[in-house]
Amino acid sequence: MIGTRISHFEIIRLIGQGGMGVVYLAEDQRLNRPVAIKLLPSEVIDDKSALERFENEIRATSILSHPVICQVLDVGTFDGKPFMVMEYLEGASIRQLLRERSFTPTEVLQLAIELADALDSAHEHHIIHRDIKPGNIFLSDRNHPKLLDFGLAKISSELFDISDIGDDTPTKKPVVEDVTDTGVTMGTVLYMSPEQARGEVLDARTDLFSLGAVLYEMTTRVKPFPGETSALVFDSILNKNTSPPSQIGGPSVEMLDKVILKLLEKNPNQRFQSAKALRAELLRIARDQGLQVSSSRYAISVSVPKRVNFLSATIGTLALFAIIALIRFQFHGDSPTFSQPTPEPEANTQVIDETSHAIIPLTTDPGREDTPSVSPNGGRVAYSSSGLEGKNTDIYVKLTQGGNPLRLTNHPDADVHPTWSPDGQRIAFVRKNSKRSQIIVVPTLGGTPEIEVVTIDKNHTITTSLSWLHDSQHIVYERWKSEFDSEIRLVNIHTKESETLVAAPENGGRHYSAAVAPDGRSMAFVRDEGVGNGSIFLFDFRSLTSSQITDEVGHIMG
Structure with a gap:
């Protein structure tokens, strides 16, 4: 393969090979940069x-764009084989480094904060990795981690069923850390959560257990659940408790004892309930230890935090809001196509003391609560919640001033990403399971049957990004047409008639993150004709044409 050209990439040398992939170092001939190309082995x-x-x-x-997640730059086929182009990383995996050296508690804390942030980003997109292990965490030469190999990730809903351990799963096979052969238990046994080992319903907390197992090994250089065979490892994961890391790694590790042991709880309800909560606790530990967290990807240094210039921060924030407002309203005008909405009644006006700003929890219910959406008048918040047992994700609405939440849905599938209509009367959201995706519309106060606006099978799934037209009667959404191509469509919530607004790019790629302007005359969206080559376009509802408004390309989210 050396010297072979795959598209505009020239193969330089082999980097590594495993049962599920062959990775080569290559040169991007267009941009003159090194890249890594992964292909499936011939066998x-x-x-x-x-x-x-x-x-x-x-x-x-x-789907993901995060500095701690290895970036995909391009995809395609070569001689009938699919390939994936990724950023080229220089450094070594945690697995390789553990063979050579120990990690200081401060190093582990820093890496844990960054990894928790990456997992939080993945989980927000309803992607669960399911194979967190030292071999899938790469440490760059600048001591920043990269999370690799989402091959076992589960996409499309927050909760899902798996049967990873079947009757034919070998239980006397010697335990190998990098199990990649097909037909073997999905995920690496040494770092599996108890619920994954039992083949139960999984949620994002399984990744937190696996991360805890990795952190335990980094602080002690001992695996938390050792065993000579898979059966013995499973028994240890399911029935045996680990000793505090400080008993093995020494007193300096004690600051991480409680966090790691909480991550390794057998019962998911007794672990951290989200990666966001884990990151918050790790940041608290860093603060209590006198370690400053830098704004540049959470790098930690021992120093006294600088005082924040409140006036400068305020001016910068106001300037940001002004720019956003200018972009949103520069295309203001009346639309001849759709009627204007009836505005939602204004929320109670309060005078806020600008010197007493604070972040306070809006919800304190058990389970995971995420994807919040504020009503047009700012008086209510819609969100998805997994409930006490974390087995059923539904939509709730709560007043911003407090009180008990109103449960809008009660369905066995995952209901996620609620979006308010401009008139504040309805909420649209995506309902997903392993076989289909739906757009559902419900009234904000309940009491009226749900409207199933769109139903699509798993081969043409709907993304979670929805946007209403200003008439509160139409919704735009992204629909996947194939594994790599997607289009933006418009649907009437009453007639359920739909049409394509922006077809998939001619040369393949995505159109996504559609956002309709408040006046309803235009819609911004991202065109990405190769992963990471995104530009922002503006669609005009009157002329039905699109125009490019940004020249630079890259990963664009929002």
Whole structure:
């Protein structure tokens, strides 16, 4: 393969090879930069499960844009084989480094903060990694981690069913850390959560357990659940408790004892309930230890925090809001196509003391609460919540001034990403399971049957980004047409008639993150014709044409 050209990439040398992928160092001939190209090995190219895993990794990684998650730059096929182009990383995996050296508690704390932030980003997009282990965490030469290999990630809903451990799963096979053969238990046994080992319903907390197992090994250089065979490892994970890391790693590790042991709780309800909560606790530890967290990707240094210039921060924030407001309203005008909405009644006006700003919790319910959406008048918040047991994600609405939440949905599938209509009378959201995606509309006060606006099978799934037209009668959404191509469509919530507004790019790629302007005359969206080559376009509802408004390309989210 050396010297072979794949698209505009020239292969330089082999980096590594495993059962599920061959990775080469290559040069991007257009941009003169090194990249890594991953291809499926010839021996598994006809294996359907291997191909699905490879395509799943492409899909999951392309959805995410985070500095701690390895970036996908391009995808395609070569001689009938799919390939994926990734950023080239210099450094070594945590697994390799553990063979050579120990990690200081401060190093572990810093890496844990960054990894928690990456997991939080993935979980917000309803992507669960399911294979967190030292071999899938890369440490760059600048001591920043990169999370790799989303091949086993589960996409499309926050909760999902798996049967990773079947009757034919070998239980006497010697435990190998990098289990990549097809047909073997999904995920690496040494770092599996108890619920994953039992083949139960999983949620994002399974990743937190696996991260805890990695952090335990980094602080002690001992695996928390050792065993000579898979059966012994499973028994240890399910039935045995680990000793505090400080008993092995020494007193300096004690500051991480409680966090790691909480991550390794057998019962998911007794762990941190989200990666966001984990990160907050790690930042508290850093503060209590006198370690400053830098604004540049959470790098930690021992120093006295600088005082914040309140006036400068305030001016900068106001300037940011002014720019956003200018962009949103520069295309203001009346639309001849759709009627104006009836505005939602104004919320109670309060005088806020500008010297007493504070962040206070809006919800304190058990389970995971996320994807909040504020009503047009600012008086209410819609959000999704997994409830006490974390087995059923539904939509709730709560007043910003307090009180008990109103449960709008009660469905076994995952209801996520609520979006308010401009008149404040309805909420649209995405309902997903492993077989289909739906757009559902409900009244904000309940009492009226749900409207199933769009139903699509798993091969043409709907993303969670919805946007209403200003008439509160139409919704725009992104629909996947194939593994790599998506379009933006418009649907009438009453007639359920839909049409394509922006077709998939001619050369393949995505159109996503559609956002309708307040006046309803235009819609901003992202066109990405190769993963990471996104530009912002503006669609005009009167002329039905699109124009590019940004020249630079890159990963664009929002």
